[in-house]
Amino acid sequence: MRLNRLFLVNLVVIVDLIAYFYIKASFGVGGEALETALVKTTEEQTVSSIESTNLERAHENAVRSSTGSVRKFKEPLLPHKVTYAPTGGKLPEDGFDTYDETAWNKLDNGTCLFDDDEEDQAFEWQRNSPYAILLGTMKGGTHALSEYLWQHPLIAAPKKVEKNGHELHFFDSRSFERGKMGIPRKANQLSYAMKVHKMYPDFFYTKESMYTIHDSPRYLVWSDRIPEAIMCVTPWSKLIAVLRDPVERVISHYRFQDQARFRKNIPMVDWETWIQDDIERLKRAGVLQDWNRVDFDEFSGSEAELIAWKKYLRSPTTQMIVGRGLYSLQIEHYFAAMDKVGKPRKT
Ligand SMILES: Nc1ncnc2c1ncn2[C@@H]1O[C@H](COP(=O)(O)OS(=O)(=O)O)[C@@H](OP(=O)(O)O)[C@H]1O
Numbered sequence: 001m002r003l004n005r006l007f008l009v010n011l012v013v014i015v016d017l018i019a020y021f022y023i024k025a026s027f028g029v030g031g032e033a034l035e036t037a038l039v040k041t042t043e044e045q046t047v048s049s050i051e052s053t054n055l056e057r058a059h060e061n062a063v064r065s066s067t068g069s070v071r072k073f074k075e076p077l078l079p080h081k082v083t084y085a086p087t088g089g090k091l092p093e094d095g096f097d098t099y100d101e102t103a104w105n106k107l108d109n110g111t112c113l114f115d116d117d118e119e120d121q122a123f124e125w126q127r128n129s130p131y132a133i134l135l136g137t138m139k140g141g142t143h144a145l146s147e148y149l150w151q152h153p154l155i156a157a158p159k160k161v162e163k164n165g166h167e168l169h170f171f172d173s174r175s176f177e178r179g180k181m182g183i184p185r186k187a188n189q190l191s192y193a194m195k196v197h198k199m200y201p202d203f204f205y206t207k208e209s210m211y212t213i214h215d216s217p218r219y220l221v222w223s224d225r226i227p228e229a230i231m232c233v234t235p236w237s238k239l240i241a242v243l244r245d246p247v248e249r250v251i252s253h254y255r256f257q258d259q260a261r262f263r264k265n266i267p268m269v270d271w272e273t274w275i276q277d278d279i280e281r282l283k284r285a286g287v288l289q290d291w292n293r294v295d296f297d298e299f300s301g302s303e304a305e306l307i308a309w310k311k312y313l314r315s316p317t318t319q320m321i322v323g324r325g326l327y328s329l330q331i332e333h334y335f336a337a338m339d340k341v342g343k344p345r346k347t
Contacts (some may be wrong), residue, residue, distance in 0.1 A: 089261065089266060091273070094317055107225045109178070112232035113185055125189045125193075126236055130212050133234075133237050135239055135241045137249060141242055142217055143166060146213060146215050150213075155210065156211065166215075167216055168215075171219065172222055175191060183232045227334045227337030231340065235341050250322065254321070279322055281317065282312055282322065285315065286304075286307075286308035287326070296326075305332070
């Protein structure tokens with residue numbers, strides 16, 4: 001199987017490394033100010049040498065933290081560059097996404113549970129919430145984008161690095177509360193505020209004038225559960241999906257796992273096996289019938305699609321190496337959740 005051909009023919013190809021778009025909402029405090037600030041930062045990147053020194057450093061930090069060493073981006077990222085000759089090791093496991101049936105059932109109830117006194121506190125919660133949430137796809141460059149944004153004086157950078165480094169992991173953590181009845185909004189808003197307090201103290205104490213941005217590489221792929229959670233707890237936050245050419249994403253993902261195994265001297269499965277295995281999983285779950293005839297524009301966020309996607313995510317998976325690239329399907333789930341609460345797709 002020629003992997004490159006397979007993907008290039010069948011996948012939505014996004015021309016450059018990071019293609020991101022804004023799903024704008026009319027909610028939010030000071031939205032225009034930040035947008036102006038972001039545009040200004042972009043202009044400054046091209047004109048100001050002082051700013052560009054910062055940006056270069058941010059760029060280096062981003063690369064260093066995602067690859068372990070600073071290097072140029074343009075070197076070809078081909079399968080033969082992997083550091084370890086495949087020897088038929090086991091498929092990489094997820095490590096995180098191993099819920100039992102009861103936990104899965106809870107995820108299905110996305111009802112947002114309000115308290116009586118909610119209205120009075122709405123403004124306070126809004127100030128404690130992230131201005132924008134970066135919906136990463138793993139290896140899509142979410143960290144790099146965060147690093148760039150954190151250079152801006154109005155955007156709080158994380159001060160305390162947790163187990164997952166810069167990633168706050170709120171909506172995708174097990175501490176995010178969900179019950180049989182649905183999602184308790186207030187309890188989650190409180191625990192969100194506590195996490196922000198710990199990780200972004202600058203934001204917490206000066207939130208009149210600062211913004212915070214939080215990201216996770218899992219928010220996009222877990223589109224069966226995260227959109228409703230966000231819409232319940234912080235519907236006013238802007239959403240930014242950070243995408244990458246799916247072929248490059250797969251290569252980067254494979255290499256990341258390969259390097260991790262190499263360090264531990266564990267054999268790595270060859271990548272065709274891993275990819276073929278995931279395509280089979282997608283077919284078994286009903287997400288795709290025939291990989292060679294996928295029309296990516298046809299994903300519509302239908303109930304049937306969502307059921308198939310849940311089946312795929314909730315059977316034991318091996319990191320969803322191909323499925324993560326089905327961006328249009330995942331984004332449709334976000335749109336559906338936004339529509340439910342009346343969050344506009346554009347301002
Ligand atoms: N500024 C900039 N421009 C272009 N590419 C960049 C940039 N910063 C990071 N990268 C590349 O993004 C890949 C890592 O993405 P993430 O940070 O999203 O990874 S992670 O999922 O959070 O681990 C990783 O890709 P690969 O090198 O192909 O593995 C990084 O090199």
